Amino acid sequence: MAYWYDVEKKEVVESDRGMFHGKLMGPYDTPEQARNALETAAQRTAQWDKDNEKWDNG
Template sequence: MQYWYNVDTAQVESDDDRSPNANVMGPYDSPEAAQNALQTAHEKSEQWDEEDRRWNDEGQR
């Protein structure tokens, strides 16, 4: 079973009770991973921003 994080309600949902795509993040393999969806997204965004900064800095040399 997969799990989803509902950004409107801040609740974890399963495949059985999932809201429309526009309201959820996922899928995740566990309820815990779904509950941490916003933190995971933030961490990945920070990582990608840093990679972009390095790419841009190296490209200007």
């Protein structure tokens, strides 16, 4: 089973099939991971920004 986070409805969606409609993030292995999708994305973006800065500044 896969879990998705619906950004518009702010809820976790469970589905066996790929979900490609609406504003969904995922898939995730657990409902907890899906619930934390926005926080996870923000953390990853912050890390990528730091990595890019290091790359750009050598």
